[in-house]
Amino acid sequence: MDGETALNLVIFLPAAAGLALLLLPGRLHGLIRGAALTATIVTFALSIGLLRNFDPAADGPTPFQFVTSIEWIPSLGIGYRVGLDGISLFLVLLTTLISPIAILGSWTGIKERVREFHIALLFLETGMIGVFAATDLALFYVFWEVMLIPMILLIGIWGSKDRIYAAVKFFVYTMVGSLLMFLAILYLYAHLASEGVESFSLTTIYAGLLDHPLSFPEQVTLFSAFALSFAIKVPLFPLHTWLPDAHTEAPTAGSVVLAGVLLKMGTYGFIRFAIPFFPDAAVAAVPWISWLAIIGIIFGAMMCLVQEDMKRLIAYSSVSHLGLVMVGLFAYGSSGFNSKAVVGSIYQMLSHGVSTGALFLLVGLIYERTHSRRISDYGGFAKIVPRFAAIFFVTLLASIGLPALSGFVGEFLILTGTFETNRLYAVLAATGIVLGALYMLNLYQRVMLGKADEKRPAVADVNFREMVYMTPLIVLMVLMGIRSPWFTRLIEPSVERWLETFRVAAAG
Amino acid sequence: MNATRWMFLIPILPLAGAMLNGFVGRRLPRSLVALVACGGPIASFCLAVLWFFELRSSGDELVNWLGDWFALAGLDVPFGFRLDNLSAVMAVMITGVGSLIHVYSVGYMSKDAGYARYFTYLNLFMGSMLILVLADNIVLLFLGWEGVGLCSYLLIGFWYEDEANARAGKKAFIVNRIGDFGFLLGILLIYVTHGTFDLRQINTDAAGGVVSASGLAISDVAKLWIPLLLFIGATGKSAQIPLHVWLPDAMAGPTPVSALIHAATMVTSGVYMVARLGAVYSAAPSVMLVVAVIGVVTALVAGFIAMSQYDIKKVLAYSTVSQLGYMFLAAGLGAYGIAIFHLVTHAFFKGLLFLGAGAVIHSLHHEQDMRRMGGLRKELPVTFALMLIGTLAIAGCPLLAGFYSKDAILEQAMEKNLILWAIGAATAVLTSFYMFRLLAMTFLGERRGAGAHAGDHAPGGHHDDHHAHAGPVKEAPAVMLAPMAVLAGLSICGGIVFHDLPAFVDSAHVAAHGVLGALVSPSGLLGTVFFLGGAWAAWFFFVKSPATREAVASRNPAGRVLWRFSHGKLFVDELYDALVVRPLDVLSQIFYLLVDRLLIDVVLVSGTSFCARVVGSTLRLLQTGRVPTYAGWLVGGAVVLLIVIFMVLNGR
C-alpha cells in the first residue's frame, strides 16, 4: 500500500468503523469494544507504516509527504489535501496510539451506551488525525470543528457529576476561539484572493504570503484571532479555566484524549498556521505569549498545589506543561525562531501526550475501583497496589522531566533554545521544574504513601488488560527519554523546512 | 576485555541488577535477590579496579560511547563515558564502598518485607551514581545527578508507610530540585557560552580564556555565572547552606542507605562536580571564594548543630554536612585533589560510622535515640571497636585517614586565607567533640531507658514493621560486620595508602608533605591538638562530669541560648517553612480562589454569559405580546431605516 492510501485510511478508517458500529446490536458490548479496538489498532498499525516510509531527507515541492490533493469544493477554493511532515507525523502517531489505549482504558468503566461511546471516540479520532494531517486551511478548520461534537458528547454523556457544566464551558470556550479564527481564515483568503491566489491550500498560502505579505496591522489582527483560538486549546493563561473542568468531568477516555491529543492541537496550530502565516505579528507577540506562558507555568503549578481532586490536579499540570511548550515555540532571537526550542516543544507535546495521558488512565483505573478522585480519600496505596504505584511513579517522573524519561528531553531542548534567545524567559520557565516536582510528589505522597486505611475494602492491583495498555506508554516514555534521535531525526528537518516557509520582515 | 568498548558496563551492571530485581524480584527467593543485587556492584567494582590500574599504568583515558541521547544540529549529547583519573578514583570508591554496603544490607534488611524493592533502588542508585561520575558530558552528568536524587528520594521514603519518612524523601527531592534548577541553568549557560556539553571541552575552554573552541566569546558574566549556578546545584546535592536542610531528615531511610548515599557517595557528587569542572571554577576567583566560604560556614554550622542532637543518625548526618563543607572549602581553595582525597577518606570512615550506627540500631531493634543508649560497649564490643576507629578517623587522630585529608585542607586554608582556616579549625574541634560525644553517649556509661519509652519514638527513627521493643541486645551478624571491618581497615590506612591521591586526581596538586611529614607539620600538629581538645571536652562533659554539662547547657543563659539554637538546628526549617512553604501554599490557595475561580471563571466567563442573558432578558421585554407595540416597532423601525437611508443619501 502506498503512503497516500495509508494516510487516507488512517484518517477515515476510525470514522468508517464508527459507522459500521451502528450496524452492530447495541447490547453486544464485548463485540462493540472489540471491533472498535481492532479498528484503532489497525489504524495504529497503518500509521506505523507511515512512520517507516517517512523520508526525513525528502525535498519535494511541499514540506509534506504522503500527499493527497483532490479538488473538493473548487468553487470555494477548498481541496481535500492531506499530507504529513515530521511535525504532524508524530502527532498523528500519538493520536493513533492514544485511541486504542483510550478504548482499552474504558473497557470496564463505560457501561452505558457502549456503542455510542465508541462511535463518538472513533469519530473523534478521525477528527483529530484530520486536524493534524490536513494541509488545506479550510479542511483543517472542518476537522477542527468536527472533532468538537464527539468530544462534548463524551464529556457530557459519560462524564461525572458536573459534566454538563464542563461540556458547555469547553464547547463555548472553544467556539469563541475557533469562530474568530474562522473569520481570520476568511480574511486571509480574501486578501490572497485579491492578489489572485484563490486557494486554501497551505503550501499555496505560504507561498502567497511570501509574495504578498499582509500589512503589519492586518497581521496583528489576524494573528490575534488565530492565536486566541489556539491559545484556548493549548490552553494559555488566562484562557485555561475550561480545562480543569473538562478534564475532571470527562470520562477516562475523554480526559486521556483531551490531555493526550486535543491540547496539542493548539500548539500545533501555532506551528502550522499562526506563526508561518503572520510571522511579523508572531514576533511582535513573543513577549506577550511568553509572559502568559510563563505565568501559566507558575500559576498552573501553584494551582496544582491546592487541588483536592486528582484529575483536576493533573489537568492543571497540563496548563503548566503546555506553558513550557509555548515558551519554546515562541523562542525568538536574533537568528529567528529557535529551531531547537521548536523541536523541543514538539517533543514535549508528544511526551506530554504520553505521560499525561498515562496519568489520566491511571487515575481512571483507580477511580474504577474506589469511585473517588479526592486525594484525601487515598493514602498508603503503594502497599495495596504496588504495581499501580510503580507505574504511577514512573509516569509521574516522566511528567516532571526526570532525565532518561521523555519529559526531560523536551524540557531540556526548550530551555536550551529559549536560553539562547531570551535568558529571562528560560530562567522563569525553568522554575516549573521545581514546582512540578513539588506538586507531583505531593500527589504521590498523599495517594500512595503513608499508612493505608485498614477499613478500606480490598482494591485490586493493575490487571492484565491494564498492563497491556500501560506498557506501551511506559516503554515510550523510556524510549523517548533515552533515544531522542529516533524522533528528532524526523522532526528536525521538518522544523528547518518550516522555518523556511515564512520570512520575518526586518525588525518586526 | 576491551575497556574502550565495555566500559559502559560499570554503570550498566548495577542498572541491570535493578531491572532484574525490579521486575521479578518479588517473586525470587531472597538469596537470589541478594546475589543479583550484590553481584552487579561487585562486578562493577572488579571492572573499575581493573581499568583503574590499566589507566594508572598506561595513562590512557578510556572513552566509551553508547549512542546518542540528543542529536540535533549543534546540540549533540551522546551517552558517552570517560574514565580518567578523577572518575576512575570515584568509580572505584563508589563501587567499592557500594559493594560493601550492599553486602551489609543483605544482613541489615534481611527481615524487611521490601527486600527486593530495597535492592532495586540501591542498584539503581549505584548505576546512576556511576553514570554521574563517568559521564563525559554535563547533560549525562545531570542524568546521573537527577537519578541519584531520585534514588535518594525512594530510599529515604523506603518505609513510606510512615508519613514522616515519605515527607523526608519528598523534602530531599524538592530541595535537590531547587539546586538542580540552578544546575540546569548552569548547563544552559555552558551551552550558550561554550557551544558544547563536553566536560573536557568546557574545561579546556575555560582554562583557555576568552574564546571557546567553538568560536564563541566567553563573557565575564558567563565566567562568573556558570560556576555559581552549578554550585547552586552542588549546594543542593551536597547539602550545603542554604540547602542543607534535607540531609538530616534523610536519615529516615534505612541506615545502609544513609551510609552509602547520604554519606559516602551521592552527597559528595557536588564536590565531584566542582572538581570535575575545576578549570571553570579556577577561572572565577570570586566564585571560588563563595564556594570556600559556603563550605567552611556549613562545616562550622553543621558541626555546631551536631553537638546537641540526640538521634545518632542525625549527629552523623550533620557531621556529614560538616565534612562536606570541608571538601568544598578545599575545592574553593583550588585544591581539588585534596577535596577528592577528603571525599574518599570520608567515604571510608563515614560509611563505617553509619554502618556502625546501623549495627547499633539493628541490635537495639531500631532504636536511634542516644538518650536511650549507653554502655553498649559491653554488649557490642566489635561494633564499639569499629565505631571507635571510625570516630578516631573522622576526628583527626594522627595517622588515620581523616587526619591526612583534613589536615591537607586546613593546611591549604592556612596558606591562603586565615579566616577560613580559623573557622575550619574551630570546626575540627567541634568534630572531635561531637563524635566523641556520640561514642560516649552510645557505648560508655550505663544503659539508659531501654524499652522505657517504647511508645515514644524518636522522630524519623522509626519504621512500621520494626516496632522498637525491648529485647536481647546482640552483636550484628557477620555479613554486617565484615564490610564494617573492611571499611575500618580503610579508615585506618586510607590516609597513608592513598596519600598520593590528590596528585593523581589533580595534576596541579603539589604534595606538601610526605606521609610522616604531615604529622610534624605545623598544621598537622595543630590538628592533633584540635583532635585532643575536642575529645577531651567530650570526655569531660559526657563521661566525667555530666553535671557540668547540664549547668552549661541549661542554667548558663548564654549556654542555654546556644544549646537551643544548636538543638533546634538554627531553626532553618522553621524559617523556610514560614518564608517559603507556607506563603506558597497560602498564595496558591488565594490565587486559586481569587484568580482562577473568581476572577476568570465567575467574573469573566460566567459574567459574560450572565451579561448576555441579562441583555437577552431585557430585549425580551420588547416582545410584549401586544399588537400595537409590534406595529410601533414596525413603523418606528421604518422611520429609523428611512432616516438612515436619507442620511446616507444626503451625505449625512
Next chain:
Amino acid sequence: MDKFNPFPLDEVARILPVLTLFATAVVVLVLDLFLRSWNAEPAPDDRPAPRSKWLLPGVSLLGTALATALAVRELSVAETTTIFNGALQIDLFSSWVTCLVLVGTLLTVGAAIGYARRLDVEHGELYALFLFAAGSMALLAQSNNLIMVFVSLETFSMAVYVLTSYTRDSQRSVEGALKYFVLGGVSSAFLLLGLTFIFGATGEIRIDTMAAIIADPAAAAVGVDTHLLIAGLGLSVVALGFKVGAFPFHAWIPDAYEGAPVLVTGFMSVTVKSAAFAVLVRFALMLTGDQIPEAAEYLTEAVWWLAAGTMVFGNLVALVQSSVKRMLAYSAISHTGYLLIGVVAALRSTGEATGAPILFYLLPYTLMTFGAFAILAGLGRESREGETFESLRGLSRRRPFLAFAMMLFMVSLAGIPPTAGFWGKFYLFREAVAAGDWPLALVGIATTVMSVYYYLRVVIAMYMEPADEARQPASAFECTLGPAIVVAIAAAAIVAIGIFPDELLELSEKSIESVARP
C-alpha cells in the same frame, strides 16, 4: 394586441410546477368534498373515514413531488427568459428558489402525514393552502413586475395567515394569526407604497427594465429619480424585512411561530423566508448596475444595521427562551440576520454578481429548520409544556434516531461542520469579508458564539440530562411516520450537502449570474 393570446403554450410550459401545485390544490379540495360525501354517515365531526386516510396527503404529496421534479428539471435549463409579457422571468435564480420552496413544501406535506390526523386537522383545506401558498411563492420568485410581486406576495401571505390560525379553536393559534395578519397588512401597505414610489421613480414596473435603466439612466427614455427610488426601496425593505423577520420588523415571528401548529411554523419559517429573500435579492441585484453604484450604497448602511440588529437581537433573546419552539423562532430571526449579511455583501459589490450565498444558505436553512420543527411535530407536543427544553430529556434513549437527527440540525444551525449549515455560513461570511465588510462578519461570528449556547442546550437536554420519568408519560415520545421520514431525509441531506456542497454552491452562483446577466 391584434390577437388575443395571453397564455401562449410554450410560456405556460415554463410555469408547469406552479400550475401543478395549483391544480393539485384544487384536486385536493374537490376530493375532500367527495370524501365527506362518501362517508354517508359522517362522524359528529367532519373527520374523514379511515379508509381514505392516505388519499389527501397522498395526492398532495404526489402533486408536490411532481412539481418538484418539474422544478428540478428547470435547473438544467440555463437560459433566462421573460414570459407573459414580462410578468415573470424564468431563470436559474427563480428555478432555484422554486426548488427551495418546493423542498420546504414537500417536507411539510410529508410531515403532515399522521401529524395532521393526530391534530385532527386532516382537511383538504390544509393541503390546498400549503400548495396554493407554495405556488404563489414560486410565482413570487419568478416575478418580474411589481404588480406580480405584490399580488403573489399577498396571495401566499393570505394562505399563511389562514394556516397560522389553522387550529382555529386554539387561543394561541388565532392570537398568532391575528398578530401576523394585522402586522402583515401594515407591511403590505408599506410594500405597496414602496413599489409605488419605485414605479414613480422609474416609470417602470418591470424589474429587468428597471435594472437596465438604473444601470444606464442616460439611455432610458425616463430618468431615474434617486430620492423616490431609494425611498421606495427603503419601504420595500421594511416590508420584505417584515416577511423575513428582520429586527425590528420581526415582532410577529415568535408569536406566530409559537401559536401556529408546529408544522405550519416549519412551513412558514422556511418557505416564506426563501420567497421573500428572493425578492430582496432581485431588488439588490437590480441596483448593482455598473453606472450608479450609489443607489446600492444608500441602502447598504440601512441593511447593514438591519442585519447586525437582527443577528444580535435574535440570538440574545433566543438565549433566554424556555420553549424550544420559541427558541427556534428566535433562531429563525437570527438566521435572517445571517442571510442579510449576504444582501449587504451583494449591495456592496457593485458590478459583480453576488448574493449566491443567500441562495445556497436557504437550502440548508430549509432542511435544518424544518427538520427541527418536524421533530417537534413528530413528538406530538402541542401543549406548551411539551415544548420546553425539559420535555426533550431522555429523548436520546427513547428515540435515539430522532435525538441524533435533532442534534444534527442543531449542529447545522450552529454552523459546525460537517453539516450543510457550516458551508452556508462559510460562504456567507466569506462573501462579506471579500466585500470588505468584516465588521459585519464579526458581528455574525460573535452572535454565532451565543447561538452555540442555546443550540447546545437542546443537545444537552436530549443527551446529557437525566430523564424525569415522573413528568413524562411515555406517550410524550410518540412519533408519527411522516415526520420521522421527513426528519431522516432532511438529516441525510444536511450531511450529504455538508460533505459535498460543491454542486450546489456552483448552482447558486450560476443562479445569481442568471439574474445579473440576462
Next chain:
Amino acid sequence: MESLDTIVFHVTMAISVVAALLVVTRRNPVYSAVFMIVFFTMTAIDFLILRAPFLAVIQVLVYAGAIMVLYLFVIMLLNLKPEELRETVPLRRKLLAFLASAGLFLLLAGAIRSSPKVMSAPSLTAPLPVAAPESVTAAGEVAPLADELFNEHALVFELTSVLILIAIIGAIYLTKKRGTVRHGTSRT
C-alpha cells in the same frame, strides 16, 4: 374645466383627510366605517378627475359597497357593547404614535418634494398633449383597460383568482364553528 377639476380635487382631498382622521379617531367602529365610506367616495371622485373612470366605479362598488358592508356586517355580528368599545390608550402611546406617523410622513414628504420628476410633472388636471396617441387619451376607459388587463396582465389577473379562492377557503374555514375553544394555559 381644468380649474374646476383642481378645485374639486382640493375639496375632496380636504374631505378625505377629515374623513380619514375621523375613521381613526371614532370610538365606535360603526362611525369609523361610515366615515370610511365617505373617504372611499371621495377617492372615487379623485379617480374620476385623474382619468380613471372605471376605477372610480369599482372603487364605489367594491370598496364602499362590498368591503365596507362586510365590515359593518361583522360589527353588527359582534354586537359589541359600548363598554367593550372603551379603549384605554395612554396619552403617551398616542403621542408616540403621532410622532412615528408624523415622522414617517415628513420623511416621505421629503423624498417626494426632493424628487425632480415629481416636482416638474405637469398639472394633473391639464389636458393631455395634443400629440398624445389614442392609447394614451383613451387610458382608463373600460375597453383599453380590459384589453391591457387581459393581454399584458392576464397572469396576475388569474393569480388574483387564486388569491380570492384562498380568501374564500380561509374565511369559510375560520368562521366555521366547531368544537369547543381550547384555551391556552398561561405561562407558569
Next chain:
Amino acid sequence: MEHLGLDVVLLFATGVFCIGVYGVLSRQNLIVILMCVELMLNSVNIAIVALGRAALAADPPPVSPNMPQIFVIMVLAVAAAEAGVGLAILLAVFRSWRTTNAGDIHLLKG
C-alpha cells in the same frame, strides 16, 4: 388655482397613509385597526393613479398607459381578500378570546 401638482396628490396620499399608520398605532379595537389598513392601501391607490395620470403627459408617451390602473384593480382585489380573511380571523379571535381589543390579546410574548 389651475395647477394640480403631482406632489400635492402624492403628499395627500402619503398623508392619508400616515393617518392610517397613526390609527394602527393608537387604536385598540381590532376592527378599526383593520379599517386603518384598508385606509392605507386605498391611499396608495390614489398615489398610483396620480402617478399614472402624470405619466400620460410624459414624452414619449407610456407604452402601457393603463398599467397603473390595472395595478390599482389588483390592489383592490388584494384589499378585498384581505378584508375577508382579516374579518374571518377577527371572528375566530373573538370566538376564542371574547374580545376585539388588541391590547388584551397577549398570551404569546417574551
